Amino acid sequence: MSSNSFYPSDFDLHLFHEGNLFKAYNLFGAHVRNEKTFFTLWAPNAKNVRVIGDFNDWMGRGTEMKRVTSEGIWFLEIPKNLEGSLYKYEILSESGRVIHKTDPFAFMTELRPRTAGVVYTLDGYKWRDEKWHSDRHPSQIYEEPMSIYELHLGTWKKKGEGENDLYTYRELSKMVIPHIKEQGFTHIEVMPLTEHPFDRSWGYQSTGYFAATRRYGLPEDFMYFVDECHRQGIGVIMDWVPGHFCKDAHGLHHFDGGFSYEYENSWDRENYVWGTANFDLSKTEVHSFLISNALFWMDYYHIDGFRVDAVSNIFYWPNRDGLEANPHGVSFLKKLNKAVFAFKPEALMIAEDSSDWPQVTAPVHQGGIGFNYKWNMGWMNDVLDYMETHWNERSGKHHQMTFSLMYAYSENYILPFSHDEVVHGKKSLLDKMPGDYWQKFAQLRLLLMFMIAHPGKKLLFMGTELAPFSEWKDLEEVDWHLMDYDMHRCFNDYFKQLMHVYKNVRPLYELDHNPDGFQWIDVHNHDQSIFSFSRKDKKGNTVVIVCNFGDYGYGNYKVGVPETGIYEELLNSDDAAYGGSNRVNKTKIVTVEKEFHGQPAYVDINVPPFGAVYLRHVDDKGRN
Structure with a gap:
C-alpha cells in the first residue's frame, strides 16, 4: 500500500x-x-x-x-x-x-x-523494555526456572462490589508486580484480555480479538502494565482462544448473514459444551485472521507468548463419534506455531491440551505440532485424585504418583494447578486435602514441594500463595484477609521460601526435559506412602527429595543417596516456622557408606507426617 x-x-x-x-x-x-x-x-x-x-x-x-x-x-x-x-x-x-x-x-x-x-491508533506508546527483549534467547527457557502466576485481573483485587469497581491496568501494575516478585514467580499468565461481553466467561468467549478489554482502561494502559512487568523481570503470557467464539449478535457469529468465520455445517460449527461457535479452520482467511491476531499481541503489546486454550478441541472434531482428527485444525496449529516462532523465536507457545496427541511440543520440521510447552493435565488429574483420597487408602493409588515419569520426557511439560481446578464446586487446593485443619495445611505444603521437585515447569492460580479454604469466587477478590491469620501467614512464609529455593537450586529445574536429571530412589513404598527420588543439574549437583503422604512420622528413616559425604536439609515442609510439627533435620547429615535403595550410601533422617524434605549434598568433607 x-x-x-x-x-x-x-x-x-x-x-x-x-x-x-x-x-x-x-x-x-x-x-x-x-x-x-x-x-x-x-x-x-x-x-x-x-x-x-x-x-x-x-x-x-x-x-x-x-x-x-x-x-x-x-x-x-x-x-x-x-x-x-x-x-x-x-x-x-x-x-x-x-x-x-x-x-x-x-x-x-x-x-x-x-x-x-x-477508531484508535496504537502507535504512540514509548516502550522501555529493550533490556528484557535483548536478554531473551530461544534456548534458555528450557534450562531456566519457570513459575507462572495465573491471573484474573478483575478478581485479583477490587475497589468495590460493583461490576465496574475495578482497578485499572496501571493501578494493578503497582500492586500485582511487587506481589508476584515477592512470592517468587517468573511469569504471569493473564486470563483472556480480548474484549468479551460477559464478565463470568473470564474472557474465554470473545467478540473483539484485537481489542484489549476496556474493563481496566485504554490500550496504552495495558501496554504500560506489560512494560512494567518486563522492566521488573517478569514475563507476560496471554491466555488465547483460537478455537471458538461467542455468539453475541455484534460479534463474529453469522457476521455477514452467512458463515464467514465458523463452519457452515452445524454439527461442526456448534460447540455444545460452551455454547459457542467453532472457527472454520479449513478457511485460509480464518488462518490469516487468527495468526495475525497472535502476532498482533506480540507486536503491539510485547506479549511474550500464549497459553493456547482447548487445543484438543482443535485437534479433534468436537461432535463426532470417537476421536476423529480434524486435519484443518492440525494444519492450522502447525502453521500458527511456525509463524509465531518466525516472528519471535523466543516466544512461549503453550498448549492447554488434554489429549494424548503425540509430539505436541516437537518442531514442525520434525513432524511435530510446533508448540514449545504443553500443560501436563494427566499429572494434574492423577496427583489431585491421589491427594483427595484418604491417606489410609492411598497405598492402592500409589501408581498415580509415579505414572507421570513414564511419559515426563515425551513432551516439554508445565505442571498446572489452574483456575479450572478451584472453581465450580471443585473446592480450593487446601480444602481438597482430607483430614483436620492442621492436616490440610500440612498436605498442601507437601503437595507443593512434590510439585516443585517433579520434572516440568510450574503454574499456579492466583491466591494459592495464601492457602484459601474457599474456592475461587469469580465475582469477589482474592481472600487477602487470610494474612491476618497465623496459619495462612505461616503458609505464605513457606510458599515464598519454597519458590526461592526453586529459583536458586539448579537441580530443581535445569534438566527438566532431560531424563538424566531425575532418578527414583524408592518408588515401591506403598505401605508407608513414601516416595524418594533425586534431581540433578548439568554439573551433577544433587538434591534428594523425600515425600511422606502418610500421617505417621519417622525418626532414623533410611534413604539411599547417590553420593557419599555430607548432606544438609535445604527445606522441610514441617518446619515449625511454617506451621508444622518441627520434625526437621537441623544438623548436617553424614552418610553411611553402605548400599541401600540401589544407591552407594544412605542417610538416617527425620521424615515428618504429611511432610517433604529436600536434602542437598554439600561435599565429601562437609564444606559448602
Missing part, C-alpha cells in the same frame, strides 16, 4: 485469501493516516456494507463501502480524521437482513455493555 492510502494491494489480497497475510491488522479495520480514515473489511456473504458511527448519526449516509474483490473484501476512504469516533458496520445480507456488527479488527471498543468499535 502507498504511504497515503490503505487501499488493499493485489499482493495483500492474495496473501489474505491464501491464509498467509500474517499482519492483516495493518490493512483491515480502521486506520487514520494524513487526516483520512480508511476502513477495510472481509465480508464474503454481504450484499452491501456501510460504515455507521457517531460521525454520521449512525445513518451511513455517503459511507457505502466498495467491494474490491469478488471474494468479499470491502473498502472505504473517508476524508476526515475520525480518531476516537465510534463505529460499526451495517451489513445487508444476501437474504435482505440488515445486521450491525463490531469491526473484527477494531483496536478498541466501548466498555460493556456497549459494543461499538472505536
